[in-house]
Amino acid sequence: MRDAVTSLIKNYDLAGRYFDRNAIDSLKSYFDSGTARVQAAATINSNAAALVKQAGLKLFEELPELIRPGGNAYTTRRYAACLRDMDYYLRYATYALVAGNTNVLDERVLQGLRETYNSLGVPIGPTVRGI
Numbered sequence: 001m002r003d004a005v006t007s008l009i010k011n012y013d014l015a016g017r018y019f020d021r022n023a024i025d026s027l028k029s030y031f032d033s034g035t036a037r038v039q040a041a042a043t044i045n046s047n048a049a050a051l052v053k054q055a056g057l058k059l060f061e062e063l064p065e066l067i068r069p070g071g072n073a074y075t076t077r078r079y080a081a082c083l084r085d086m087d088y089y090l091r092y093a094t095y096a097l098v099a100g101n102t103n104v105l106d107e108r109v110l111q112g113l114r115e116t117y118n119s120l121g122v123p124i125g126p127t128v129r130g131i
Contacts, residue, residue, distance in 0.1 A: 001107070004030045004100035030100050041094040052087045059130045072122050082130070085113070089131050 002010070008023055019027075044051070060066055066073040066082075073082045092109055096102045109131070117127060 001095065001099060001104045002101055003098075007101055007103070033100070037098050037100065041098045044090065044094050044097075048087060048090055051090060052083055055086055055130060056083050059126065062129065063126050066126055072126070085127075086130050088113075 005027065008026055012019060012023060060073065065071050067079065068074060073079045089109055092104055095104050113127070114124065116122075117124060
C-alpha cells in the first residue's frame with residue numbers, strides 16, 4: 001500500500017523530474033493534515049463495532065430480502081460474514097485516510113472483493129449499499 005508521499009515520489013521518479021512547487025505544496029499539505037487524519041482514524045477505530053452494526057441494521061432494513069431464506073445474508077454464518085466484510089471495508093477506509101491515498105480501496109475493495117464476490121455469487125449492489 002502506498003501513501004501520498006510514496007505515490008508522489010514514484011510519479012516524479014517515473015517522469016525523471018525533481019520536485020517542483022506543486023510537489024512541495026502537496027507534501028506540506030499531507031504533513032499538515034497528518035494529526036487530523038490520525039485522530040479521525042482513531043475515532044473511527046474506537047467506534048468501529050457500532051458503525052458496522054448500524055450500517056448492517058440499515059442495510060437489512062432497506063433490503064430485508066438479504067436476510068430471508070435464499071438471501072445472501074440468510075443464516076447466522078452468512079450474516080456474520082457480511083458484518084465482518086463491512087468491518088474490513090471500514091478498516092481499509094481508515095488505512096486510506098491515514099495514508100492520504102485511496103489506492104488501497106481500489107486494490108482491496110474495488111478489485112479484490114469484486115472478483116471474490118462475483119465468484120461466490122454475492123450481489124454487488126447490496127455490497128455497495130452496505131459500504
